[in-house]
Amino acid sequence: MLNEERIILMTKMASYEEHEGKKNVAIGNYFRSDYIGFQLLKSVISATVAFLIVFGMFVFYDFEMFMQDIYKMDLLSFAKNVLIAYAVTVGGYTVITYIVCVKRYNRAKQSLKCYYNNLKKLSGIYEK
Amino acid sequence: MTKLLVIREYLKNFYSKYEIYLRPTWKLLLAFITLMMINGKLGYMSQIDNVVVVLMASLMCSFLPTGCIAVIAALFITLHLYALSMECALVALLLMVLMFLLYFRFSSKDSIVLLLTPVSFVCKIPYVMPLAMGLVGTPVSIVSVSCGTIIYYFLSFISDNATTINVMEDDMTTRFRFLIDGLVNNKAMIVTVVAFAAALIVVYIIRRLSIDHSWTIAMVAGTLINIVMLLVGDLVYDTNVSILGVLLGGIVSVLLAKALQFFVFSVDYSRTERVQFEDDEYYYYVKAVPKLSVATPTKTVKKINTQKNYNESNQTTSRTVNTMNSAARNSAGTARAAGASRTVGTAKASERTTTEGKAIHNVRTVNTVNSAANRSTSQGSGRSSTKK
Numbered sequence: 001m002l003n004e005e006r007i008i009l010m011t012k013m014a015s016y017e018e019h020e021g022k023k024n025v026a027i028g029n030y031f032r033s034d035y036i037g038f039q040l041l042k043s044v045i046s047a048t049v050a051f052l053i054v055f056g057m058f059v060f061y062d063f064e065m066f067m068q069d070i071y072k073m074d075l076l077s078f079a080k081n082v083l084i085a086y087a088v089t090v091g092g093y094t095v096i097t098y099i100v101c102v103k104r105y106n107r108a109k110q111s112l113k114c115y116y117n118n119l120k121k122l123s124g125i126y127e128k
Numbered sequence: 129m130t131k132l133l134v135i136r137e138y139l140k141n142f143y144s145k146y147e148i149y150l151r152p153t154w155k156l157l158l159a160f161i162t163l164m165m166i167n168g169k170l171g172y173m174s175q176i177d178n179v180v181v182v183l184m185a186s187l188m189c190s191f192l193p194t195g196c197i198a199v200i201a202a203l204f205i206t207l208h209l210y211a212l213s214m215e216c217a218l219v220a221l222l223l224m225v226l227m228f229l230l231y232f233r234f235s236s237k238d239s240i241v242l243l244l245t246p247v248s249f250v251c252k253i254p255y256v257m258p259l260a261m262g263l264v265g266t267p268v269s270i271v272s273v274s275c276g277t278i279i280y281y282f283l284s285f286i287s288d289n290a291t292t293i294n295v296m297e298d299d300m301t302t303r304f305r306f307l308i309d310g311l312v313n314n315k316a317m318i319v320t321v322v323a324f325a326a327a328l329i330v331v332y333i334i335r336r337l338s339i340d341h342s343w344t345i346a347m348v349a350g351t352l353i354n355i356v357m358l359l360v361g362d363l364v365y366d367t368n369v370s371i372l373g374v375l376l377g378g379i380v381s382v383l384l385a386k387a388l389q390f391f392v393f394s395v396d397y398s399r400t401e402r403v404q405f406e407d408d409e410y411y412y413y414v415k416a417v418p419k420l421s422v423a424t425p426t427k428t429v430k431k432i433n434t435q436k437n438y439n440e441s442n443q444t445t446s447r448t449v450n451t452m453n454s455a456a457r458n459s460a461g462t463a464r465a466a467g468a469s470r471t472v473g474t475a476k477a478s479e480r481t482t483t484e485g486k487a488i489h490n491v492r493t494v495n496t497v498n499s500a501a502n503r504s505t506s507q508g509s510g511r512s513s514t515k516k
């Protein structure tokens with residue numbers, strides 16, 4: 001005999017697993033600190049690459065002038081400025097990543113909680 | 129209005145029924161249009177400026193995630209620009225890598241906006257993008273709309289200055305500087321990005337307000353902000369914006385946004401209900417606006433005769449007609465038999481365009497004709513025997 005309530009619940013859960021759930025389950029497999037830490041690490045790498053690209057473009061934009069001035073300029077102060085710019089870029093990007101990831105993790109956990117409740121409900125229907 | 133709602137329901141049902149086929153088709157179309165536009169605007173590499181190559185790439189995109197269309201488009205752009213000059217390809221590639229690294233890594237779904245924005249620019253209706261994203265997206269969509277705008281303006285700059293780039297002396301840094309200047313000091317691009325961002329924010333804020341017709345007010349306000357900012361930008365920075373183009377584009381964009389609203393947010397403000405209640409912790413002031421919806425009329429086909437009877441009757445028809453034809457051929461009474469044949473011919477013709485009920489009626493007719501033909505056969509033979 002078909003149980004309509006069970007079929008509806010299973011269909012909803014299958015649809016969740018197929019779409020939104022896929023991502024959420026992947027996030028839910030991590031501890032909060034692990035997930036956020038991993039995302040921050042990826043962000044630091046991305047921001048570093050992005051900074052290198054922009055810095056490379058900046059240098060190459062006026063390469064001849066840069067090569068002429070390199071012997072005259074205060075290299076220490078230049079390096080300091082570059083490092084500050086790098087720290088601001090990476091720091092800013094990391095803060096944004098942190099906020100996004102915390103939000104995403106909480107949302108995924110909330111959604112998975114609902115999913116696990118449905119699983120319990122389903123198991124209860126089977127036990128009846 | 130009811131008819132439109134019925135059509136919407138039909139479209140929704142149709143989409144949900146054939147989603148498995150429509151999704152790849154939609155991706156195929158988007159990829160095809162995007163790649164064809166890239167080829168039309170740049171088209172420096174003859175090897176990929178070919179419909180067959182575009183079709184193959186689009187077919188590939190139809191089975192891949194939507195983000196892959198953006199990657200393939202980026203590849204096409206880089207290849208075309210490489211054919212023009214290596215510096216162009218390098219700058220474009222670095223620009224796109226920056227976008228992917230910093231933004232699209234987070235929200236790969238937004239890559240569709242990155243594709244649609246330049247497409248809408250080519251179609252002369254770019255103002256629809258901030259409206260649409262303000263209505264269905266979030267303020268973060270500003271980044272994707274801005275990225276699309278930057279790519280469009282950069283490609284336009286290259287395509288407009290292709291001859292200058294070619295003529296330039298073979299100095300890598302000069303070309304590089306020219307391209308970076310074209311990208312950073314493009315006043316029209318900066319004005320457009322700022323205007324789109326402002327319009328998107330205004331649309332987003334207004335459509336979330338608890339006022340009647342908030343979506344319509346939001347899109348009109350967004351369009352006005354857009355137009356005003358573009359015109360002021362033109363006055364201040366001399367960006368050469370066509371006033372007529374901006375006005376017409378704005379009107380068309382509002383119409384398109386209205387169409388989007390019809391599918392996404394269709395409500396009946398005349399039946400708005402305001403209720404007020406409380407629980408232990410809060411007082412609630414609730415405004416409930418009912419959605420506009422109609423039930424799709426369903427057609428029920430009542431079968432009077434089953435398929436089996438229909439087939440049987442058809443077989444009977446052909447059998448009786450054959451019998452009748454042979455009887456008519458054998459008939460000595462030619463006049464009557466000829467009359468019978470004509471009747472059968474009519475019966476056959478009507479049978480082709482008829483329903484089941486009519487087919488049965490034809491069976492009866494043919495049977496009658498058949499018996500008449502049989503009679504004519506016997507009479508004919510009788511007559512011949514009399515003559516003998």
